[in-house]
Amino acid sequence: AQRHSQQDSHIQYERVGADVTMKCGSMDWDAAVTWTANGTDIDDSHLNGSYLILKNVDLTQSGQYSCYEGSSWHLKYQTNLRVGVPPKEPVLMCRSNNYPKGFYCSWHLPSPTYIPNSFNISVIHGTREMVCEKDIFPKNRCHIRYLQLFSTVKYKVTLTVTNALGKNSTTLTFDEFAIVKPDPPESVVAKPVPNNPRRLEVSWQNPSSWPDPESFPLKFFLRYRPLILDQWQHVELSDGTSHTITDAYAGKEYIIQVAAKDNDIGTWSDWSVAVHATPWTEEPKHLTTEIQIIGETLTQHKPLALRGPGYGDPSAGGVW
Amino acid sequence: MAAADIPSAALRHHDLCSRGIRLARKMRSDVTDLLDIYVERQGLDASISVAAVDGVPAAAAERWAEQSGTQRLLDNLAAYRAFRTLLAQMLEEQREQLGDADAELGPALAAVLLQVSAFAYHLEELLELESRGAPAEEGSEPPAPPRLSLFEQKLRGLGVLRELAQWAVRSVRDLRQLAKHGPGTTLEGSGTALGLPESQ
Numbered sequence: 001a002q003r004h005s006q007q008d009s010h011i012q013y014e015r016v017g018a019d020v021t022m023k024c025g026s027m028d029w030d031a032a033v034t035w036t037a038n039g040t041d042i043d044d045s046h047l048n049g050s051y052l053i054l055k056n057v058d059l060t061q062s063g064q065y066s067c068y069e070g071s072s073w074h075l076k077y078q079t080n081l082r083v084g085v086p087p088k089e090p091v092l093m094c095r096s097n098n099y100p101k102g103f104y105c106s107w108h109l110p111s112p113t114y115i116p117n118s119f120n121i122s123v124i125h126g127t128r129e130m131v132c133e134k135d136i137f138p139k140n141r142c143h144i145r146y147l148q149l150f151s152t153v154k155y156k157v158t159l160t161v162t163n164a165l166g167k168n169s170t171t172l173t174f175d176e177f178a179i180v181k182p183d184p185p186e187s188v189v190a191k192p193v194p195n196n197p198r199r200l201e202v203s204w205q206n207p208s209s210w211p212d213p214e215s216f217p218l219k220f221f222l223r224y225r226p227l228i229l230d231q232w233q234h235v236e237l238s239d240g241t242s243h244t245i246t247d248a249y250a251g252k253e254y255i256i257q258v259a260a261k262d263n264d265i266g267t268w269s270d271w272s273v274a275v276h277a278t279p280w281t282e283e284p285k286h287l288t289t290e291i292q293i294i295g296e297t298l299t300q301h302k303p304l305a306l307r308g309p310g311y312g313d314p315s316a317g318g319v320w
Numbered sequence: 321m322a323a324a325d326i327p328s329a330a331l332r333h334h335d336l337c338s339r340g341i342r343l344a345r346k347m348r349s350d351v352t353d354l355l356d357i358y359v360e361r362q363g364l365d366a367s368i369s370v371a372a373v374d375g376v377p378a379a380a381a382e383r384w385a386e387q388s389g390t391q392r393l394l395d396n397l398a399a400y401r402a403f404r405t406l407l408a409q410m411l412e413e414q415r416e417q418l419g420d421a422d423a424e425l426g427p428a429l430a431a432v433l434l435q436v437s438a439f440a441y442h443l444e445e446l447l448e449l450e451s452r453g454a455p456a457e458e459g460s461e462p463p464a465p466p467r468l469s470l471f472e473q474k475l476r477g478l479g480v481l482r483e484l485a486q487w488a489v490r491s492v493r494d495l496r497q498l499a500k501h502g503p504g505t506t507l508e509g510s511g512t513a514l515g516l517p518e519s520q
Contacts, residue, residue, distance in 0.1 A: 100384070100385075147382055148380045148381060148382050149380070149381050149384045149490070149493075150379040150380055150381055150384070150486045150487070150489060150490040150493075151378075151379070151380035151486070152370075152378070152379065152380070152479075152482045152483055152486050153372075153380065154369065177489070214496070214500060215493060215496050215497055215500065216493070216496075217496075263492075264345065264348070264489050264492055265489060
């Protein structure tokens with residue numbers, strides 16, 4: 001027989017572990033009905049009269065449940081069961097990586113809820129409520145523009161997460177300066193210094209997200225070590241975006257990273273991407289001399305036609 | 321200002337700005353240390369919130385980036401003159417409360433008071449260079465401190481030091497803005513930017 005579906009199904013949220021009873025629309029308790037889950041008939045053991053009983057539901061029991069009248073196969077009831085959990089306390093983080101323009105707050109849930117959640121964030125500065133403009137990407141993030149600088153009044157950010165099964169919230173209170181943390185320096189480059197077996201020249205750029213390095217200069221922290229050792233060496237640089245390492249072990253490959261901090265406030269950035277470099281090393285002399293001798297010998301016994309510019313020609317200093 | 325004077329004025333301005341930055345940064349570091357001593361000595365909770373205190377210049381600034389150089393100097397000077405009075409009052413109160421028994425808070429307060437006075441004088445020099453001259457101080461006698469309970473006095477002191485710490489950071493930024501634009505520029509963005517070597 002053809003099953004007739006004309007009822008709009010609604011969504012029913014239930015907690016994991018709950019006992020769920022579904023009534024077959026307006027059908028009496030003792031009416032003959034058939035229940036399906038995602039189109040598959042449910043056996044009578046789950047029925048109490050025309051009621052469907054689901055004990056201690058789990059996530060796998062989410063789905064579309066339908067009830068049809070016994071003889072006419074008319075759809076009498078349909079629902080989308082969504083099994084999930086209420087939200088746990090969300091993890092909230094606020095940071096200013098573009099001081100003094102503003103700061104952003106981002107959040108996540110420590111564990112999934114398996115059902116849709118909605119987030120609401122409020123930012124209070126003293127008595128003033130500030131707008132947190134949602135970023136398109138990444139999703140769970142919004143940013144606030146500073147209306148005031150150098151304020152001693154703390155910021156209070158409250159994030160509330162709500163879903164059909166419950167609600168939770170987190171509040172952060174912080175000073176303007178405390179959350180200032182630049183992004184790592186960019187374009188880090190390390191190069192050997194010709195004829196200097198113990199030097200490496202390192203240069204980098206201010207993070208592009210830092211809006212005004214001239215008025216709000218950054219200082220830097222450089223760390224470097226040869227790959228063969230675990231112990232880092234550090235140097236702090238209060239201005240400029242380059243440094244020459246002068247105590248490198250000759251011939252050893254080095255790993256180098258840089259971090260940044262506002263000169264006066266806030267905390268250090270994460271370390272930059274690591275770069276590798278090996279100090280300049282002199283060409284091994286004994287190999288060079290042998291090659292030169294062989295070259296000269298060949299030149300003397302070769303027919304004239306074969307001699308070309310720079311081919312073993314000492315005046316050209318050509319050494320290959 | 322004669323043509324020959326401009327380079328020397330610019331150099332003097334640059335020197336005053338960079339020395340002012342160093343002084344403000346040192347002051348901030350000392351005020352931060354003083355705050356720790358103050359909180360501990362006065363038995364306060366470091367995280368306690370202090371509402372805006374009457375008579376204490378707030379460092380908070382709106383549209384800070386749009387301020388003119390002269391406005392920055394005038395705001396700074398007014399603030400540090402006020403802090404000079406407030407710190408002197410605090411020092412007086414502290415001596416009445418603790419007498420000579422306290423060998424740490426008093427000297428730390430006195431040292432910061434000295435720096436605040438020096439910085440105020442420094443700002444006056446900069447204003448002179450702006451060929452504007454520093455405004456005269458209002459009246460000879462500072463306003464009498466309000467009658468407060470001991471706890472209110474302590475909270476007020478905390479509020480003063482917190483604002484001063486913020487002002488020190490603001491002053492560093494203000495002086496950097498000033499250094500960018502050279503002497504005698506009332507508008508932002510004009511004048512030559514004199515790169516300032518940052519020294520610790």
